[in-house]
Amino acid sequence: MTALIGYFGILVGLVSALVLAVQGYRVARSHESMLVATLRGPVLGLLGGAIVAFLALEFALVTHNFSIAYIAGNNSLSTPLVFTLASGWAALEGSIALWGLVLAGFTFAVWRQVTPSDALGAGALSVLGATAVFFFGLMATVADPFALCTQVANGICTATSAIPIGSSVAPLDGVGANPLLQNHILMAVHPPLLYVGYVGLSVPFAFAISALALGQPGSVWLDRTHRWTVIAWSFLTIGIVLGGWWSYEVLGWGGYWAWDPVENAAFLPWLTATAFIHSAIVQRRRGMLQAWNFVLIIATFGLTILGTFLTRSGVILSVHSFSQSSVGPALLAFLFVSMVGALGLFATRIQLVASSPRLDSLASREGSFLANNLLLTLFAFTVLLGTMYPLLVEAFGGGQVSVGRPFFDRASIPLSFALLLVMGIGPITPYRSANPTVVWSRIATPVVVALAIGAGAVAIGVRSWSVVVSVVLGSFVISVIIKHFAGQSAALVRNGDSWRSAIAKLFVREPGYWGGQVAHIGVAILAIGIATSSALAMRAEVTIGTGETVTFAGYELTYVSPFLREEPNRNVIGARIEVTRGGDEFAVMEPRVHQYFGQGQAIGTPDVRSGFTEDLYLSLARSPGDDVVIDAYRFPLIWMVWSGGLLIGLGGGWSVVGLKRERTRSQTASVDA
C-alpha cells in the first residue's frame, strides 16, 4: 500500500512536470498575462507528488516495510532511527527521490516569485519542469524506489517488479544501510546539503535558458537569480566541507580529500559556480561578460549532471560509488541532450547577446575579476581533465594511465596561490582604472604584516615552502580585509557612530561586499589549514604490546587492552589506548572496527582527539589481540580546514540574507520618498 501511494506520487509528479514544461513554454511565448495562473496546478502537483513520494519512502523505512526492495536493501530492524531516516538518501533510488523533492521545492519557490506577464519566469518554470520530467521519469522507471521484492533467497531480495502492483514477498530482515554511511551522523546531513546546492544551481540555469529562448539576454535573468545562485553555492560549499569532515572521521585513511572522482564531481560545479558568482557581479556592475555568464552557468549545470553520472554509474571506480545501475546511460543521455540543447540555443542567440567589452584597464576591479575567472575556469578545466583523462585515454585506445592525488596537488597549488593573490588585491582595487598609489596604500601594511607572519612561521621551524607561502598569502588576504574594514568603520566613527554601530552598519549596508569578504577570510583560513595539516602531518604505523608504551609525535601511547562491545546494530571491536603527553594525562582513545549485522565488510573507525594546535588521530591497522597495530597521525591546525570552509558558506549566506534586508529597507525608503 505504501509503495502504491509512493509510486502514485511519482506519477503525479511526472505528469505535473510534463504539463509544467509544455504549459510554461506556451505561457512564455504567448505574452498573455492571464495564462500564468495556469501554471499553479502543475507546480503544486509537482511539489505534492514529490512530497508524497518522499514521505511514503520515509514511512516505509520507519515501518521496516521489507516488501519494498529498496527498504530491504538499505534498512534493517536494528538500524537506529536517525540512520533509518537517512537511509532515504543512502542509495541511488532514494537519492534520486530526494533530488526530485528538492527540485520540486525550488520550482515552487521560483513559481511564487513569478508575476502575471512574466514571460522570463514562465520560461524558467518550463525548463525546471523539463528537468523534473527527467528525474521523475527515472524514478518511475529504472530508479524506482518502490519496486517490490518478488523473490527472496538467503534473506536477500533477488528479484523485483518494475511497478508496485502484484504480489510481493518480504525478507524477515533487511540487510541494513551501507556501513560507511551509517557510521557517522554527518552522513545524514551531507547529501541533502549537497543536493540543495546541486539542484539550486538549476534555477539560474533555467532562467538563463529562458532568457536565451525569449531573446532577452540582458542582465534581468542575473538580477533575478543572484540570490538563488549564492544560496545554492553556500549549501554546496558547506556540503562539500562536511563531506570532507565525514571522510576524515569515518574512513580512517587519515585524510579528508583524496581527489577522488566523486569528490571532484562535487568540486567542479563549485569552481564554475564560484566563477559565475564573480563574473555576474562584473556584468551587473559594468555590463561586461554577458556571453561568458551564459557559458558558465550552462557549464555549471552540465557539471552537476556529470557529477551525478560519475557518482552513480560506476564508470569510474571510487570509494564513493555506492551504487551502480542502469541510470548511468540515462544520465549520460540527459547530459548530452541538455548540453547540446543549451549550447545550440546559445549559439543561435549569440548575436543578441550584447557584448560591451569596455575594459578600461587590466589594473582595475574588473581586471581582477577577469583574473579570478580565468584561474577558476582553468582550475575546473584541469580537474575535469585529470578526472576524465584515464577514461579518455582508454576510450581512444591509448592504454591505461592513472591520474591521482600527486597530479591534482601539483596542479592546484600554483592555481590556489594565484587565486589567493588576486583575492587579496582585487576587492580593494577600484573599478575602471585603478591608481597604483591608491592600491599600494591599501596593501602596503598588509604586505608587511603577512611577510612578518611568514617569517614568524619560519622562525618557529617551519621549513615547508608551501606552508610558508600559504601562510603569507592567507594572512595577506585577511589583513587587507581587516585593514579595509577598520578604515571604513573608522570613517563612520568619525561621523559620530560608536564602534559597535559602525561595524553593524557596514555589514547591514553592504551585505554583498562584506559577506563576500567573510567568505574570502574563510578561503584564506582554509588555505592555511590545508597546507599545514598536510605538509606538517606526521604518520607512523606503531605496534604496541599489551601494557607497553610507544612514543609518537610527543605523545606516549599505552596499549591497555582490546575490547568487544555489543551494540544493537553492530559489534564494536577496539583497542583501549591510554595517551599521555609529556607524562600528563591526555586521553583514553579507542580506535575500533565496526561490524554491522547483515554486512560482510567491517569498517575501521578512527578515534580523533581534536585540539587547537593539532589533532591526534588513531586508526586500527588490524584487529587487536596481544598486541595492536595502529596507524597514528598528527594533523596540525586541521580545524582551520573545517572552520574556514564553513565560514565560506556563512559569508555567502550573509551576503544573501543581508541583501534581502537591504532590499526591503530600500523599498520602504523609496515609498517614503
Add this chain to the structure above:
Amino acid sequence: MRSRLGSVVRWAVALMAIAIIVGGLAFDQPDTRSAEQRADDIASSLRCPFCEGVSIAESTSQVARDLQAIIRERVDEGAGDEAITGEFVARYGEWVLLSPPASGIGLALWALPIAGLVAGAVAVAGLRRRSDTTDDRDLPSASVPSRVEST
C-alpha cells in the same frame, strides 16, 4: 616626519622578514624527512596495482600494506626515491604513476591546462585591446551607471 619614520620601519620589517623566509627556506634544506615519511611519500605517488583506484599509502588492504613494507625496506637499504619508483614502474608499468610524466601518454594532461592558460590570457588581453579600438571617447564614462562602491 613621522610617516617617513613609519615607512622606514615598514621597509625594514619587510626586508628582514623576506631575509628570514628566504634564508630559512633556501639554506636549511637537507632532506629532513624520516625514513617513514619518505616511504610514505613514495607510497602515495604510486597507485596500488591490485586495489580500486587508490594509492598504496591510502589503501588499507593487505596487498597495499605489503607493498608499503617493500618500499620501506628499499628506503632503509638506501635506495633513492626515483630508483624505488622506477622499480615499481618496471614491474607494473607506467600505469602505477599517479602523476603521469609530461611525455608520451601523459603529455596532453600537462600541455592542455597550460594551453588553456595561454588561451585565456590572450582572450583577456583581447578584451582590453578591443576596448581601445571602440570609440570610447564618444561615450562619456559617466554614461555607465555606477552604484555605491561595493559588491
